Amino acid sequence: xxxxxxxxxxxxxxxxxxxxxxxxxxxxxxxxxxxxxxxxxxxxxxxxxxxxxxxxxxxxxxxxxxxxxxxxxxxxxxxxxxxxxxxxxx
Amino acid sequence: xxxxxxxxxxxxxxxxxxxxxxxxxxxxxxxxxxxxxxxxxxxxxxxxxxxxxxxxxxxxxxxxxxxxxxxxxxxxxxxxxxxxxxxxxxxxxxxxxxxxxxxxxxxxxxxxxxxxxxxxxxxxxxxxxxxxxxxxxxxxxxxxxxxxxxxxxxxxxxxxxxxxxxxxxxxxxxxxxxxxxxxxxxxxxxxxxxxxxxxxxxxxxxxxxxxxxxxxxxxxxxxxxxxxxxxxxxxxxxxxxxxxxxxxxxxxxxxxxxxxxxxxxxxxxxxxxxxxxxxxxxxxxxxxxxxxxxxxxxxxxxxxxxxxxxxxxxxxxxxxxxxxxxxxxxxxxxxxxxxxxxxxxxxxxxxxxxxxxxxxxxxxxxxxxxxxxxxxxxxxxxxxxxxxxxxxxxxxxxxxxxxxxxxxxxxxxx
Numbered sequence: 001x002x003x004x005x006x007x008x009x010x011x012x013x014x015x016x017x018x019x020x021x022x023x024x025x026x027x028x029x030x031x032x033x034x035x036x037x038x039x040x041x042x043x044x045x046x047x048x049x050x051x052x053x054x055x056x057x058x059x060x061x062x063x064x065x066x067x068x069x070x071x072x073x074x075x076x077x078x079x080x081x082x083x084x085x086x087x088x089x090x
Numbered sequence: 091x092x093x094x095x096x097x098x099x100x101x102x103x104x105x106x107x108x109x110x111x112x113x114x115x116x117x118x119x120x121x122x123x124x125x126x127x128x129x130x131x132x133x134x135x136x137x138x139x140x141x142x143x144x145x146x147x148x149x150x151x152x153x154x155x156x157x158x159x160x161x162x163x164x165x166x167x168x169x170x171x172x173x174x175x176x177x178x179x180x181x182x183x184x185x186x187x188x189x190x191x192x193x194x195x196x197x198x199x200x201x202x203x204x205x206x207x208x209x210x211x212x213x214x215x216x217x218x219x220x221x222x223x224x225x226x227x228x229x230x231x232x233x234x235x236x237x238x239x240x241x242x243x244x245x246x247x248x249x250x251x252x253x254x255x256x257x258x259x260x261x262x263x264x265x266x267x268x269x270x271x272x273x274x275x276x277x278x279x280x281x282x283x284x285x286x287x288x289x290x291x292x293x294x295x296x297x298x299x300x301x302x303x304x305x306x307x308x309x310x311x312x313x314x315x316x317x318x319x320x321x322x323x324x325x326x327x328x329x330x331x332x333x334x335x336x337x338x339x340x341x342x343x344x345x346x347x348x349x350x351x352x353x354x355x356x357x358x359x360x361x362x363x364x365x366x367x368x369x370x371x372x373x374x375x376x377x378x379x380x381x382x383x384x385x386x387x388x389x390x391x392x393x394x395x396x397x398x399x400x401x402x403x404x405x406x407x408x409x410x411x412x413x414x415x416x417x418x419x420x421x422x423x424x425x426x427x428x429x430x431x432x433x434x435x436x437x438x439x440x441x442x443x444x445x446x447x448x449x450x451x452x453x454x455x456x457x458x459x460x461x462x463x464x465x466x467x468x469x470x471x472x473x474x475x476x477x478x479x480x481x482x483x484x485x486x487x488x489x490x491x492x493x494x495x496x497x498x499x500x501x502x503x504x
Contacts, residue, residue, distance in 0.1 A: 009286040010114045045115065054379050054401065055117040059279065064396065066382055085112040087119035087398045088296040089224050089278035090331020
C-alpha cells in the first residue's frame with residue numbers, strides 16, 4: 001500500500017534531502033520500517049529502545065497517533081503520515 | 091553576552107546560538123547555555139542590577155542577547171511587576187506569609203510579554219523581519235503588540251473558539267489574526283509545519299523557543315530581588331506547556347549557583363485545570379512522561395493537551411518536594427473570586443487555577459504554616475470576563491433615596 005510520510009526539516013538530511021518519502025505497510029510501525037530500509041539513519045533519529053523517542057510526534061491525517069493505536073495504528077492506502085518535533089509551543 | 095551555545099537537554103549535543111529549537115540527533119529540546127564570570131563581589135552585581143532599567147533588561151547579563159544597550163532593545167518593556175503581600179488571603183487559608191506576583195501588570199497584561207520581549211529582540215538580532223506564534227491568547231496579544239512596537243510584521247495563529255476579549259486585544263495592534271479550526275495542539279502542529287517552510291519568520295515559541303523560554307527566568311529574578319535578595323520557600327505556578335514552571339526554577343538555581351542567592355530552589359508546585367491536566371495526571375500516576383489529552387476547560391490559556399516540557403515539569407516537582415495538582419472549572423471560578431475578594435487583584439482563569447490549587451494544597455495540609463509562599467498570577471481578569479459572569483448579585487434602584495432605602499434600609503442614627 002502506498003503511504004506518504006512527510007518529514008520535518010530536521011530529518012531531511014538523513015533522507016537525501018527529500019521533504020517526503022513513499023512508504024509501504026498496513027500500520028504506522030510497518031510504514032516507518034519500510035523507510036528505514038532505504039534510509040537507515042532515520043531509525044536512530046526516531047527510535048529509542050524499539051519505540052518512538054519521547055520528543056517525536058507522528059500524525060495520521062492530522063491526528064496524533066497516541067490518540068489512535070500508536071505504532072499499531074492502521075494506515076489506509078494513500079494515507080499520509082507527518083513526523084514533527086514535539087518540543088514546540090507553550 | 092554570557093550565552094555561549096544552544097545545548098540539547100536530552101543528549102547534550104551543542105549548536106550555535108541561531109534560530110534552532112530541536113536537536114537534530116535525538117529531537118530533544120534545545121536550551122541556552124551560559125558561561126558567567128565568577129562573581130567576586132556579589133554586592134556590586136546586586137547594585138548594578140538595582141541600578142538597571144525598570145524592566146526585564148535589568149537582567150540582561152542573564153539573557154541570551156547581544157546588544158550592549160538594553161534600553162534600546164524593545165519599544166515595549168516588560169517586567170518589574172508588583173509582588174504584593176497578601177495577608178488577607180493567607181489568613182483565609184490558615185497560612186502566615188503569601189505573596190502574589192502579579193504579572194497582569196505587563197504591557198499586554200500577561201507574563202507572555204517577558205518571553206516575547208526576549209524572543210522578538212533575539213529575532214531582530216538574527217535578521218528576521220516577521221514574528222509569528224501559536225497561541226492560546228495571551229501570547230497572541232503580546233506578539234501582535236511587540237510586532238507593532240518593533241515595526242515587524244506579525245502572524246498570530248489561535249484556536250477559532252478563543253475568548254472574544256483575547257481576539258479583540260490582538261487584532262487591534264494591526265497583526266494578521268489567523269483563527270484555526272481546531273484546538274491549540276492543532277494550531278501548534280500547523281505552526282510547527284509552517285516554521286519549516288518560512289525561513290524569514292520567527293515563530294517565537296517554535297524556532298525561537300530556546301530564547302523565548304529564557305524570558306520566564308525573569309519572574310524568579312524579580313521575586314528574589316523584591317524579597318530583598320531572598321528565596322521563597324514555595325512557588326505555585328500554572329502549567330500549560332511547563333516552560334514557565336521549569337524556567338522559574340532555573341532562574342532561582344542560576345542565581346544560587348552564581349552566589350547571588352543563598353539557599354535552595356523553592357518547593358515548586360504546578361497548577362492545572364482538571365479539564366486539561368496531562369501533567370497532573372502523570373504526576374499522580376508516578377509516570378515520567380505525559381499522555382496527551384483533548385482539552386475541555388474554561389482555562390483556555392492553559393489548554394495545551396500535549397505539553398512540550400511535561401517530563402521536565404514532573405521531574406522538577408518531584409525533585410523539589412512539590413506536587414502538580416488539578417482543579418475543576420467550578421474551583422477555578424472560586425479561585426478568581428477568592429483572589430479578587432482578598433487582594434483586590436482580578437485575574438484570568440489561569441490565575442483562578444493557580445489560586446485554587448494554593449487553596450487546595452493548604453486545605454490538604456501540604457503547606458507548612460510558616461512557609462513563605464509565592465503565588466504566580468500570570469494574566470488579567472478582563473480577558474476572561476465570561477468566567478465571572480452571573481457569579482454575584484447586584485442591585486438596581488431608581489435615583490431616589492426612597493428606592494435606595496427600600497433595598498438597603500434607612501441609615502442608622504446615633
